[in-house]
Amino acid sequence: MDTNQYTEMFLDESRDHLQAVNDNLLLLEKQPEDLSIVEEIFRSAHTLKGMAATMEFDDISSLTHQMENVLDLIRNKKLDVTTEVIDTAFSCLEALEEMVESISEGGTGKKDVSSLVEELRRLETGEPADIPPPAPVAPEPSVMELDEFQSAVIAQAQEQGYHAIQLEVELQEDVLLKGVRAFMVVETLSNLGELIKTIPTVEELEDEQFGSSFLALVLTEADPQEVKNSVLNISEIHRADWTVLPTQTLTAASGEPPEEKPAVVEDVPDEVTEELSAVAEDASAKLPEEPQPEPSELPAETPEEEQTDEQSHQQKRQSSKTIRLNIERIDQLINLFEEVVIDRGRLEEISKRSGDMELIDTVEHLSRVSKDMQDIMLTMRMVPIEQVFNRFPRMIRGLAKELGKKIDLQISGADTELDRTVIDEIGDPLVHLIRNSVDHGxxxxxxxREKGKPEEGQLSLRAFHRGNQVVIEMEDDGAGIDRDKVLDKALNRGLITDDQAKMMADEEVYALLFEPGFSTAENVSDISGRGVGLDVVRTTIESLGGHISTRSELGKGSKFTIQLPLTLSILATLLVKIQEETYAIPLSSIVETVLLKEQDTMYVKGEPVIDFRGKVIPLIHLDEIFNLKDRQEDKRRKSVVIVRKGDKVSGLVVDSFLGQKEVVLKSLGMYFKDTYAISGATILGDGRISLIIDPNALIK
Structure with missing residues (x-):
């Protein structure tokens, strides 16, 4: 079976199951007696194992199989949930995530998981960690997963008197050409019968993409000992352990119930194989999860029950209302619709000029319908912020353990939706903030205890909508920010003067933390304290059209607030006139608009400033910035747009205000990508181009 077409589906499903394992492991650590959580983890691991086996990602399959053994002991109350068990499970989870990401990047998904498998085996057998392992013995043959076709072939061959022999072949440690030796083994087995499968594949064996051992399954009339001796006759073969697969294991492929379940082979779930075949006919189908078993051990299902379960799976698949869609297709759709939005604006202008009521009514209806379509399409790009938040519980667990701290993370508003572009960019800034809070806060x-606080620190992460923005708050109940210490550091570095330090408000002081290279940490650690995090946070957030603010109380904690636009593709702007040109200023940066009289303008060192609500702010004449000729300043009054970047405020002087308008943000392309203070352009209803001003660049 060509599995390449199913790789994307496998990756999507695997990430979902790995996230489920992650969340439930964190929950299990807090509620170790709750066996229903163990059942959830077992189900996710089992489904992942079946999918990986079907796709022939054997390292994932073998590791999840060994995890199942440990989880099975826990759910049957034969093994307690300890810190060691949780730590080992998280180590396995990290290895599985690495293998899945390797596959997504075009790799093989292979990883040496032998140490993890051995650790799981030790937990399974109850061996203490400080006791050296027993003397090496011939290991029990690894499990070889078979698909439905392979099982059927073997079942038919066994009916005709053939043996299905699984061999685990191990080469000597000092072998020079292990690929050649592996090929000789394959040739020998092929001469003795029909080689059904090898793990790794024959091509990988020839390319030496394996360790010191590999598995092979052969159908032969020869005696198993004869097969073993033939392999051992090849030079540099250390051992060859064989197992004859019982007939009962393989008759399940033809619909007969198995009489017993051997220890060395476990069938690939039928649902996985059937579902992969069905995907070609049903693009909306997903690889199904197996029904969740009850905590008590269930009796074997009868054929009638199996048929009922299969019908249930078919009904679930047919009733599914969800499809997976590549984000690039959504982007293409939105890009095309942006052209419709531009033409919609032009039609509105044309209909107004024509005075034709029938045309005006039709265009108004088209505008309403297209506006609804626009909202739906933008919603298609919206994804829950939980995709970012999900990584933090395990990260904080690891950091707290490393630092010897106790931290309880509370997350709320994880279902708050944000544009996919913003989601992709906001993850790293939040990581910096959280690591800084865990280390310093x-x-x-x-x-x-000495301060009268609970031993366990509280860290809260919240997200919610506010107007056309998303607000993310991160708050801790730690030591807070030492205002005087920040000022001393800033004075020593020459960032501010003594006079400035005396007049600075708290928020202005805390904003110094986001200056490049600024850090108040006494000691540099691997977690934070190098001064290379918070400036990246501010830069990234501002590049997304957002801003960050800080509040803190010494001894009680700190709070960081991030405000971000819902979407980056369509902006709410204020259109302004500068001579004969129309510019757009994003509303997210605007504080308010004002009309100033000439006498309201003051000058400091020759530069114009105004008093805005008790604070002196600079005036920026945009006609000078953009080198517009024939400037004719109105001596009576000035139209000024007050804009903010973090804690800095400035006034942009324009000729007049034209009103608010939603515009489609278009890139200026490669040739104009570094144009100063311009973030993009849009096409207005009359067909003219309007440049979109970047207030952040002007203030900076």
Whole structure:
């Protein structure tokens, strides 16, 4: 079966199951007696194993199989949930994530997981960690997963008297050409019968893409010992352990119920194979999850029950209302619709000029319908911020353990939706903030006890909508920010003067933390303290059209607030006139608009400034910035747009205000990508081009 066409589906489903394992492991650590959580983890691991086996990603399959053994002991109350068990499970989860990401990047998904498998086996057998392992013995043959076709072939061959022999062949440690030796084994087995499968594949064996051992399954009339001796006759073969697969295991492929389940082979779930075949006919189908078993051990299902379950799966698939769609297709659709939005604006202008009521009514109806379509399409790009938040519980668990701290993370508003482009960019800034808070904010348990605080620190992560923006708040109950310490550091570095330090408000002081290279950490650690994090946070957030603010109280904690636009493709703007040109200023940067009289303008060192609500702010004449000729300043009054970038405020002087308008943001392309203070362009209803001003660049 050509599985390449199913790789994307496998990756999507695998990430979902790995996230489920991650979330439930964190929950299990807090509720170790809740066996229903173990069932959830077992189900996810089992489904992942079946999919990986079907796709022939054997390292994933073998690791999840060994995880199942440990989970099975836990759910049957034969093994307690300890810190060691949780730590090992997280190590396995990280390895699985690495293998899945390797596949997504075009790799083989292979990884040496032998140490993890051995650790799981030790947990399974109950061997203490400090006791050296017993003397090496011939290992039990690894499990070889078979698809439905392979099982059927073997079943038919066994009916005709053939043996299905699985061999685990191990080469000597000092073998020079292990690919050649592996090929000789394959040739020998092919001469003795029909070679059904090898793990790794024959091509990988020839390319030496394996360790010291590999598996092979052969159908032969020869005696198993004869097969083994033939392999051992090849030079540099250390051992060859064989297992004859029982007939009962393989008759399930033809519909007969198995009489017993051997220890060495486990069937690939039929649902996985059937579902992969059905995908070609049903593009909306997803690889199904197996029904969740009850905590108590269930009796074997009868053929009638299996048929009922299969019908249930078919009904679920047919009733599914969800499809997976590549984000690039959505982007293409939105790009095409942006052209419709531009033409919609032009039609509105034309209909107004024509005075034809029938045309005006038709265009108004078209505008309403296209506006609804626009909202739906933008919604298609919206994804829950939980895709970012999901990574933090495990990260904080690891950091807290490394630093010897106790931290309880509370997440709310994870279902808040944000544009996919913003989601992709906001993850790293949040990581910087959280690591900084864990390292510098939350104190050690003994320090918190001395201050009368609970040993466990509280870290809250919240997201919610506010107008056309998304607000993300990160708050801790730690030591807070030492205002005086920040000022001393800034004075020593020459960032501010003594006079400025005396007049700075708290928010202005805390904003110094986001200056490049600024850090108040006494010691540099691997977690934070190098001064290379918070300036990246501010730069990234501002590049997304957002801003960040800080509030803190010494000894009680800190709070970081990030405001981001819902979407980056269509902007709400204020259109302004500068001589004969029309410019657009994003509303997200605007504080307010004002009309100033000439006498309201003051000058500091020759530069114009105004008093805006008790604060002196500079005036920026946009006609000078953009080198527009024939400037004719109105001596009576000025139209000024007050804009903000973080804690900095400036006034942009324009000729007049034209009103608010939603515009489609278009890139200026490669030739104009570095144009100063211009973030893009749009096409207005009359067909003219309007440049979109970047207030952040002007203030900076």
């Amino acid at each position: 939350v104190e050690l348990p003994e320090e918190r």
